[in-house]
Amino acid sequence: MNLSPLIRTFVLHFGEMGSRWGINRTVGQIYALIYLSDRPLNAEDISEALGFSRSNVSMGLKELDSWRLVRLKHLPGDRRDHFTAPEEIWEIVRNLVEERRKREIEPTLTMLRDILLETAQGPQEEHAQARMREMHDLIEMLTGWYQDMQKMETTRLIQLLKLGSKIYKLYEMRDKLKLIPGGKAKTGGK
Amino acid sequence: MNLSPLIRTFVLHFGEMGSRWGINRTVGQIYALIYLSDRPLNAEDISEALGFSRSNVSMGLKELDSWRLVRLKHLPGDRRDHFTAPEEIWEIVRNLVEERRKREIEPTLTMLRDILLETAQGPQEEHAQARMREMHDLIEMLTGWYQDMQKMETTRLIQLLKLGSKIYKLYEMRDKLKLIPGGKAKTGGK
């Protein structure tokens, strides 16, 4: 791996982290390299820089593409595929979270809903179902919130994030003021 | 695996999901079983219910304990260790996120900070460093927000989540009203 120490450290760390998040080391490293690069990279570049076989890089890129983490680009006068990561880091976050939601959260919700339709046989199953309902409702609340946030402009999102829990002070005002421009905010049940 | 179909489905799904999140299948299943159970389980119960070796269960429980996902309990007149999952699902979420932060996010921030102290050699490294700074700042913003939320009472947290992006309407009022009970909310750069 013939990279400057700075870049190498990041790439290796990212590979390590990837494997803790269910992404394999190679794919993590490929992504890290593309993310840092100041120009689009082709498979040959990557294969050479990281010392992986050309076919491994190909599979890795395919996976990254399926996660919408890289973007295919064609340079004029060069017929090889070149890859970049989105410029805007928030776009990366949004894509990543969205893909995970689709692949992991949604199937889980479906499974939970299906089970909750069944009739419990005895007290054991009743308890189990109650626990599953808790989990279902929690996930639904979190994804509902997330999807609401996903709709917002990035700049607004950032403002809210920076405000943090101070937002709660504003929320407390609501009852005192009894007026919200644009409509009433529901606080009751889901 | 001698479990009712309801429970079995959940346990298997959870094992599968676990492995996509860097937790191994066995550990995921053990956790799922404990989570659903209406009574504390000992290692023997688990080993029998899931068909894993006793030692495998022991290792799994140890890992779950290190994640603070299970709680050791002693039943009177029984010297075996019994395990439960926290009653309150929000406690589970909080523990899990907190552990991941400590194990994965903090080391990443440290690595990024270290690299950002180095002096870039040439334009390639400059670009790479700029990218790393973006990532560093993003992660810091998100964890800052998260830690702020972590401090809040669960009931308040839920209220905020349910409000979703409607909170933004309240935020917009701020400027119009020019008063926030309890202090001024900072909006400027971090």
Next chain:
DNA sequence: CGTATATTTCAGGAAATTCTGAAATTACGA
């Protein structure tokens, strides 16, 4: 078309991880 170049597929080997059973250790009560 034909050719050269780029990409993908995939079977099988390599590597990493998970799991087990036996042995060691620990914990507790008598």
Next chain:
DNA sequence: TCGTAATTTCAGAATTTCCTGAAATATACG
């Protein structure tokens, strides 16, 4: 302190995942 039951450790087997090179396929250009 001893005996028993529970738990943990750990070397190696089993399994899974990953990676490679060779072959097949695709693509652009003349």
